Amino acid sequence: MIAVLALLAGVVLGVWLDPSVPAALQPYLPIAVVAALDAVFGGVRAKLDRIFDDKQFVVSFISNVLVAALIVYLGDQLGVGGQLSTGVVVVLGVRIFGNVAAIRRHLFRA
């Protein structure tokens, strides 16, 4: 419940403050958001699997975001930023699909 409320609060805050993304962060923010989404879906799945651990969730969330941003940064330095970020998005998308499938099996048993 707290998590949902916090998410809603963040959304409301984002709508209300309406900040602009700094130029330095612009390439990394989308990837970081996708990585965080992956962590969140993984957390929900773990919750339903009864193996949810607060510390693990926090660490995986932060490390997911940082690693995703690092990969994109590295790709930008190597000149393959576009392709590498696409790859990261694909990998994270596959993981999100897997997690969502597990969640769906839990909720609807199908």
Added chain:
Amino acid sequence: MSSEEQSETGTGWPQPAPPGRPEGPGGQPDPRPDAPDPDELSPLAPREEPDRDGAGAEPAEDVTVGLPGDRPAWVGSVRSRLSTASVMIAALLALLGFTLVVQLKTTSTDPTAGATRQEDLVRILSDLDARENRLRQDISGLEDSQRQLRSGEQGRQAALDEATRRADELGILAGTLPATGPGLTVRFEAGAKTISASRVLDAVQELRGAGAEAMQISGGDRATARIIASTYFLDGENGSLVVDGRRLTAPYTITVIGDPATMRTALNIPGGVVASVQGDGGNVIVEDREAAEVSALHAPIKLEHARPVS
């Protein structure tokens, strides 16, 4: 530890089903009263709710739980570790929601250059360059065809102008078009004898020989006839003159377009037209005209037999 057991039976409805069946009907009523209250499909809520004793005040306190400041006041040291983790999770999720919205707004408000990567921009630029080159080629090709069409049009226009000019010349020669230009008026005034048709014909021949280009003859009653190649002159009744079937009365005036000096000389040669008329007692008055008007028209001649060669 008891709180965790309660939360597990309360939240997960996949879990209590298997243990409930083997226990029989007696075990089933227990999870049911617990289930409706905390089961909101929210992962975190059931963990804290069983910590509190008061069951009736649950919905009201749900909101206050979200504030981090309330928590350390009434939870123990073991739960403070758990609550800091929850606070971290809440903060991270709030951050996620925040960035998600910000990113969505950025992407939707500025879908073009600002949010695009550098290499994408380079690619877009090269695409635009190639497109510009193609359009440039199109432009040059179209300009070429435009030039060709224009030159063709100019050729047609020149041919049309030439044909018009020729038609005008032929029209003047055939007497179907009015003409103007430098020339003379030649006025025949009868003396004792009337001016005969042969005198007028002599004058016309003389003028033709001197390069006259267009002529008309008018009588005293303003009747006018255009003189062309086929015009004939006859002596009419009462000293009148018949020109192409039209009766003209004295005095006659020939308006002629051509070189005035040459025609004047041709008329004035010894034994010429002027001398002959004066010998008959008449008079010929020759006047120069800056712009002699030959306005009488001859009906176009319909050719019945002759056809153009070619």
